[in-house]
Amino acid sequence: MLSRKTKYALKALSHLARRKTNDPVQISVISESENISQKFLESILLSLKKAGYLGSKKGKGGGYYLLEKSRTTPIASFYRSLEGPIAMVPCVSLNFYEKCEDCNDEDECDVHNLMIQVRDKTLSILENTTLEEFVANQTS
């Protein structure tokens, strides 16, 4: 399940990406337009900035803006930076791999083998959809 944090982040990114220009947008504007608690969104946008996806400008006329490269960043990257592993089990995670303590031989673990398939299918979407495409997506 997607946490609210990640969901809100994707909605905020979508909001910024739908704009033609990369001007700063105030938190309050995004928060009202997307129906997200402003204070909560504040911390989310800050995370996205620290992760290198957004820029910010303080003071009057300030706000958060999309860094140009973020438009071609796959959703998988945003997901991982907010939510962590995409895989359903750490032992099939590409970026957050961890061995199971209870499992001697991964190749013989049915759960492992099934979850690899799920991971691959999921990644085929999340890795191949950029923010740009995410926004352009009409009932795909």
Next chain:
Amino acid sequence: MLSRKTKYALKALSHLARRKTNDPVQISVISESENISQKFLESILLSLKKAGYLGSKKGKGGGYYLLEKSRTTPIASFYRSLEGPIAMVPCVSLNFYEKCEDCNDEDECDVHNLMIQVRDKTLSILENTTLEEFVANQTS
């Protein structure tokens, strides 16, 4: 992420399904063979029984056994009964649908539309893999 509960459940089901016969198997046997805390496994197997996937026999020579129909049950069913929704967002869940409070028009929500795709890909595996196939699965 798969909870340990669900992971252990799948491993236990796999253990039972790998057997040719459907004789009762003691919790302690499964627990040792799969490296799962016995007490925790106890409650998991009980859930699976209540959900109608396993039978049980008390007393000497007792244990849990696979109900025949469970062999042809898709993994998705086990998953849902233990973990709940498979979808990443309630608003795209087939069996646990819930409307987002923050979203006016689902069809125009980018998150919604993307998560439909992820759901379909995931279901294409979990709905089309029966316990039998799950076990037969060799590095597929």
Next chain:
DNA sequence: TAATTATCCTATCGACTTACTAGAGTTTAC
């Protein structure tokens, strides 16, 4: 019937996570 075996059930626990909120600090534009 008594003893043994194994499931069934309740309830408790500490650690962690989630979704937020409060409030003060800092930078910028005018």
Next chain:
DNA sequence: GTAAACTCTAGTAAGTCGATAGGATAATTA
């Protein structure tokens, strides 16, 4: 220099997770 806006640190209520403890219940065996 003051108002506008982001930055940052804390904290918190509620819930979940993984596990444990301890006994109740039921079935089998002798």
